[in-house]
Amino acid sequence: MEFLNVIFNNPWIWLILGVIVMGLELIVPGVYLFWVGAGLITTGVSVVAFADLPGIPLAAQIVIFMVAMFGWVLTGIYLQNRVRQAAPSALNAGLAQYAGRQVPIVQVFADSRQESQTSYLGRIKLEDTTYGVISRHPLQEGQFVVILAYQDGKFLVEPASN
Structure with missing residues (x-):
């Protein structure tokens, strides 16, 4: 378990994973991978922001990731609904x-x-x-x-x- 703490105290892991997951959005259909990637990047940025502390435990990083991902997914759903309501479809009109x-x-x-x-x-x-x-x-x-x-x-x- 100590090995995982050493790996995930490095913010680059979170940032690289975020970019990879956002890149998967281009290959795999759907929209939610973008927001999951945004949650990973948010976690990486928070690890950088608190770098002068002794280190954020892995459990806290996972909680930050879950909260950030949930927040980004809700933001994505809100934005998509807003765009759908703003542009009425002419399909089958x-x-x-x-x-x-x-x-x-x-x-x-x-x-x-x-x-x-x-x-x-x-x-x-x-x-x-x-x-x-x-x-x-x-x-x-x-x-x-x-x-x-x-x-x-x-x-x-x-x-x-x-």
């Missing part, structure tokens, strides 16, 4: 993900009556495809519109306020 985008009208059709309200039909160019649109406002070719929603196979649009 379909055409509804285009709401709010400004696009040009490429073709206008004659007025149509739909549920006793006048609707204006046309087509927009979105990326490399054209789609049918419906609007409560008159449409003109070349005019930019804002996509409000996608329902019943058509985009609901209104004139862009430029």
